[in-house]
Every structure is written in structure tokens, then in C-alpha cells.
Amino acid sequence: MERRNFLKAATWGIAAVAAAKGVFAADKYFPVKVDPQLFENINRVKDPMNETPLEKSHAPFITAPEAVKAGESFTVEVSVGRVLHPMGQAHWIEFIELNVGNEPAGRVDFQSMGFLSPKAMFTVVLAKEAAPEGRLTLIVHQRCNLHGYWESTKDISVA
Numbered sequence: 001m002e003r004r005n006f007l008k009a010a011t012w013g014i015a016a017v018a019a020a021k022g023v024f025a026a027d028k029y030f031p032v033k034v035d036p037q038l039f040e041n042i043n044r045v046k047d048p049m050n051e052t053p054l055e056k057s058h059a060p061f062i063t064a065p066e067a068v069k070a071g072e073s074f075t076v077e078v079s080v081g082r083v084l085h086p087m088g089q090a091h092w093i094e095f096i097e098l099n100v101g102n103e104p105a106g107r108v109d110f111q112s113m114g115f116l117s118p119k120a121m122f123t124v125v126l127a128k129e130a131a132p133e134g135r136l137t138l139i140v141h142q143r144c145n146l147h148g149y150w151e152s153t154k155d156i157s158v159a
């Protein structure tokens, strides 16, 4: 074998071993198969009248008053999801975050040990200027380690 061909073959061999090790490392680091499409976009319920099992257990379920008064506190409760999502070392909810309109309002982070249920309660006070047209959208995000980033919204009126 010519020296040039030997070096070429050796380089391909090293590349093949590195690629194989990479695959094994990925399998070890992510032992559970995931649907990569769930991680490409923000996931939302597609048809509220016909939620899929995945949507039922991942779309944040928001409980908040339909109408609130500026300057008075109210409670926004969030659970993931309508059917409570499991919490364990292989599959858990990483965080829940609340946005008031376009403004980030707060966030709760969860560990994977399963001590907590994926629920959060936020006490909110809105200034009149926060909703100049008398309406506002609460936007909640959550992230599941296996099923990606999810969003739900709820419109409220502010007097």
C-alpha cells in the first residue's frame, strides 16, 4: 500500500471510530428516544375540542379570573397539563414560566428528583398601564425534557 493510500485509509478509520463513539455517547446521554420535531418549535394544542394525550399532559393548564381590577392582586395557577405530567429522573418538567403580555413575570424551576408536582401559583398585580385597551394575554411556557417546549395562553380583561 502506498503511503498516501495508507494515510487516507487511516484517516477514514479514525473518523469512523470517532463517529461510532459519538453515537454511543449520545445514546448514553439521551437513553430515551425522543421525537426531535417536538424540540423544533413551540408546541400548542392544535384542536381544543379534541386534545391528544400528549397535549393533555403537556399544554400548560391556566386557571385565572376572566376579569381583574388594576392594582388588586389575583392568582394565576398553572399545572402541566390538564392531566398532570409525571415527575421522575428520566422524564420531568424543567420549568414553568409566566409572561404578562410581552413581559416576563416569573418562573419556577423543577429538579428531576420527583419531589414536586409540576404546578405553580403566581400572585399578580397589574397596573392600569399594563393593559391600556383593557385586555391582556397571560402566556405560560413549560419545558419537558422529553417532549419539548409548550405554550398556553389566557386572555383576561383589566378594569
Ligand SMILES: [Fe+2]
Pocket: 058, 085, 091, 092, 144, 145, 146, 147
Ligand atoms: Fe413529557
